Amino acid sequence: MTTEHREAAPPAKGGAAPRPTPPASGTARPAPGPKEQRRAERRSRRYRWDLKYSPYAFISPFFLFFAAFGLFPLLYTGWSALHSASMLTPNEMEWVGFENFTRLWEDEFFWKALRNTFTIGIISTVPQLLMALGLAHLLNYRLRGSMFFRVAILTPYATSIAAATLVFAMLYGRDYGVINWALDLIGIDRVDWQAGTWSSQFAVSTIVIWRWTGYNTLIYLAAMQAVPNDLYESAALDGASRWKQFIHITLPSLRPTILFTVVVSTIGATQLFGEPLLFAGDPSGGTQNQYQTLGLYMYEMGWINRHLGRAAAIAWTMFLLLIIIGIIYWVVTRWVSRSSGEEE
Amino acid sequence: MRQEDDDVMHNTTRTTNRPRRRAARAVAVGLTATLATALLGACSSDDDGGGGDDDNITLRVGVFGQFGYEEAGLYDEYMEANPNITIEQDSTTENADYIAQLRTRLGQNSGLADIQAIEVGNIAEMTSELSPRWVDFNEYDVDTSHFVPWKIDQATDADGRVIGLGTDIGPTGICYRTDYFEQAGLPTESEAVSELFAGGWEDYIAVGEDFAANAPDDVAYLDSAGGMFNAVVSAFEERYTNEAGEVIYQESEGVQTAWDLSLQVADAGLTDQQQQFTPEWERALANGAFATLPACPAWMLTTIQSHAGDAGAGVWSMARSPEPSNWGGSFIGVTDASEHKEEAVALAEWLTAPEQQAKIFANAGNFPSSATAQETEEVQNATNEYFPGTQIGQILSTAAAEIPSTPIGPNDQIIQESITNGLVTVEQQGNDPDSAWDGVVSALDNALAE
C-alpha cells in the first residue's frame, strides 16, 4: 500500500530548497543531460506524489479497517432502528419508519435517563479532569518512585470489574457499608446510597472518578513531557511561582490535549454504562431508575426487554446527541480561538 | 486467489442452511466479509472440533452456573461407556453472561454447542420465537414420561415440540432460624413450625407479628417484601401470562393477592428491607438479620450454607410451605445447528435420566425434575447436617408433588422484577402503594411494548 514511498528517492539536491507545499518543480532546475534529467524528473515526480498521496496512505489503514468492521455495525444499527425487531431474531425485521424515534418524545424513562446521564456526566467529568490535570502536574516533577505513582494511578483502569464491584458494594452498602459505618461513628445519619437520586448519582460518580482520573492523568502527563523545560527555567529566572508557571506555561501548552480529554470524556459520559451497571448489579439503574443512564437504558431495552429496534433508536439518538454537543463545542472553540487569534 | 477464497467462504456458509431474508443485509455482510478477507489476506481455517472422521465424535455442552455434571463425574462415566465420544464443556458462571451469548448465537444459528442449557426464566423465549433452533426430542423418541409433567409442559412449544429436558427444579419450603424462634417463644421443631404455617400465608404473617413482639429488636421476621411476593405468587396457577400467552398480570388474582400480602408484611415492619441476592442481602443473611425466607427452594439451602457459614450451622431449619411452588430450575436442549444430533440427544437423555439426576442431587443438591428420581430412597430420605433434624428430602418431595402447572411467558422475569422494584419503593422509600403500582404498570407498558 505504501510501496511507492519505500522506493521513493530523496529529491535531487542542489536545486532550490524544496518546500513542503507547493512541491518543488523539476523544471526549475538546470538540465545536465537527458538521462539524468529523466532521473531527476522521476525523482521529483515521486517527491510530488509522496507529498500528495502519503497523507492518504497514512490515514487509509484506519478508514479501511473502519469500513470493514465499524461501518456495517453502525449502518445496521441505524437500519434496525427503523424496524420493529426482536433481539432474538435480528434477521426478521418489520419496517416501522421513525416510530422508534418519535416514541422517545413521550418516553418518560428516556427523559429520565437523559437527565441522569447529564447530571452524572457533570459531577463526574469536571472534578475528574481537574484532578487529573493537577496530578499530572505533580507527577511531572522530579520524583522518587515516580514509576510507582504512575502505575498506581492507572491501576483502577486495569482493575477488574468484579474486584471493583466487590469493593464498592462494601463501601456503599446501606446496612453493612464502610461509609455508613463511618457516618454512624461521627453521629451522622446513615444514607441509603442506592435509593436516593442524588446519593446514588454521587456514588456512581465517585466510581467514575476513581476509574478514569488516572487515565486522564497519564494523557496529560504525556503531553506535559513535550513542553520544553527551558520555558519553565526562564520563567523561574523571571521569578514566576510554580502556580504561575502552571497557568502560563503548562495550561496553554496542553490546550490540544485538554480539548481531546474534554471531547473523549463527553463521549464517555454520554455513553456511561459500566459504572452504574457495576453499582446496581443490573441495568435498571435503581428501583426507580434513579441512576439509569442512556447507555443502561439502551442496554436494558435491547438485552433485557429484547427490543432490538427500540434499543437501536436509543443508540442512534445518543449518537445524534453527541454530534449536537460536538457542534456546540466546535462553535465555542471557534469563537474562543478567533477571539484569542489562535488555531485549535 | 482472493476471489477463490471468497467463493470457498460462501460455499461453506451456504451449507449451514441459514435462510437469507434480506438481500440488503446479505450484500452488506458480504461486503464486510470481502473486506475482512482481503485484510486478513487468508481464509479462516475451518477446523471446528467434531469434524468427525471415523466414528469419533466430539460433543460440546454449554452450561452455566450450577449443573455439576463434570463435578459429579458424569461426563467421564459416559465417555467410558461410549469410547467414540468425547465431551467438552463450556461453562459460564452467571446466566446473564451465558444467555447473552446463547441468544446472539441462536439468532445467527452459528457457533452453538451441541447441547445448551436453558434457565427456566428463558425457556419461554426458546419455545416461542427461537423454537426452530432446537431439536424436537419427540422426533427421537426420547422417554419424557419420568419427568414431572409441568416441567415438560414448560419446554413444549405451541406445536407440541419438546425442545428441552428437565434438569433440576426448585420446590419450596420455608426456611427459618431455630435460635430466633426460640427467643421469640415459638416452637423450633420443623414439624411443629410446619403446623404453625399450615393454614396459609395469613398464618405465616400472624406468626410474624407474634415473632416481632417477642424476638430481639434487630432481627426482622423475613428478608424482603419482594421475597414474600415471590413466595405467594408462585403457588398460583396463573401469574403473569395465561395459557394463551397473553400478559395478564394486571388482572391476575395471584399477583393481586401476593401484592396485598407483601404490602401487609412491609406495613407491619416485618421485613429487613433487602433486595434478594444483592451483596447487602447476602451480608444480612450471614449476619442473621432476618429469621425466615418464605420461599426456600432446594438450591437455597446451598445459598444459606455458603453465606451463613460456620456461624449459621445448625441454626437454620426448614418447614413445609403452606402453598409450595417452584422457583428456578433448568433444562438442556439440543441445538438444530448440531452436527451430531443423534448422539447429542442420546447424551442429553442420559444426563437427565433418573439415575443421573439422583446422583446430581446427592452431589450438588440440585433437586431432580424426574418424578422417578424424586421417588428414590436417596431423595426421599435426604438430610443435610447443616440443617440438623430436618427431613429435607421429605419436605421437598412433598412440595414437588404439589407444584401447580403454571403457564410461563417470555416476559415473566421482566414483570416480576418490575413488581419487586415497586414493592421496594413502598418498603424502603415509603411510597404510596397505589402510585407504586401505577409506576409498575407504566414501566411495564414501556418495557413490553413492541
Added chain:
Amino acid sequence: MAVVNTQPAPQDAATAGGPERGRRARRAKAGAAGGHLHGGWLTYTILAVFALGSIVPLVYSAIAASHSKARLSEATPPFWFGGRLFTNLERAWEDANLGKAMINTIFVASTITVSTVLFATLAGFAFAKLRFRAKNVLMLLVIGTMMVPPQLTVVPMFMAVAELEWSNHLQAVILPMMVSAFGVFFMRQYLVQALPTELIEAARVDGSNSLRVVWHVVFPAARPAMAVLGMLTFVLAWNEFFWPMIALTQQNPTVQVALTGLGQGYVPDQGVIMAGALLGTLPLLIAFVLFGKQIVGGIMHGALKG
C-alpha cells in the same frame, strides 16, 4: 542541526509566542528525563493519597483471594490476608484454563496494540501536520466514529462473524479492534503540540521522504504519546469483555472470557473469582512498567538523526 524556517508554519496552540519558538527548537537536544522541578513533601503526600485510593480495590481483591468462600460470607468481611491465596490461585488457574487464555490474550492484545499505535500515529501525524484534501471532514468522521455506543454493535458484528465462520476464532476479536478512532484523535492532538513543524521541514530539506520523516522525526517525537496509547490500548484489549464473550468460548478463550467460568455453583466462590481476577490483572501491571518507562524522558531523543 539547523532549522530552516522557510515559511511560517501554522502556529501551534502550544507555543506561547515568538521567542519561545527559537528556544523550543534549541531545546531539541534537551530531552531531560522527568520534570523540571523537584517535588516537595506536599507533592508526595497528595500523590500517595491518590495512589492509595487507586490501588485499594486491587489490593482488596488480593485479600479476598486469600480467603475461603465461607470466610468471605461471614458477618464481618476480612480486612487482612488469609491463608488460602495459593490454593485459590491454583484453582483459578486450573479451572479457568488460564494458561491458554493468557497466551491467547497476550497475542490478541499485543497485535491490537501494535497495530493501533502504528496506524494511529501515522493517521494522527497526517491529520496534525500534513495538508490534504477533505482533511477536516475526514477528521470529523474519525471523531464521529467514537460516538457510536458499542453495546448494540455486537449483534451485527456477530452476523458478520457467523458469515465469515469466525466464531470461536481469535481473529473475531482481533480484527475489529485493529484501529481506534480514539487513538487517531489522541495522536493528532498530541502531535499538533509536540511536533514542531520546523523539524519536519528540516528533514524534508535534508531529502527525507515521508516514510523517513515518520521514522526519524515523527516516531521519536510521538514516543511518550505512543507509550501512553499503547498502555491504554493494551489494557482495553486485555479487559475487553462483552464482545469476546459473545464471539469466543471457554475452549479458546481470552482471559476475560475464561474468568466468566470461575467459581461456579449456586453461590459463586468469591475467593476463587478474586484469585482469577488478580491473575488476570497481573500481566497488565507488568505491561504498565514496561510502557511506563517509555513515557519518561522527553520527546526529542533521536529527533536529530533524520
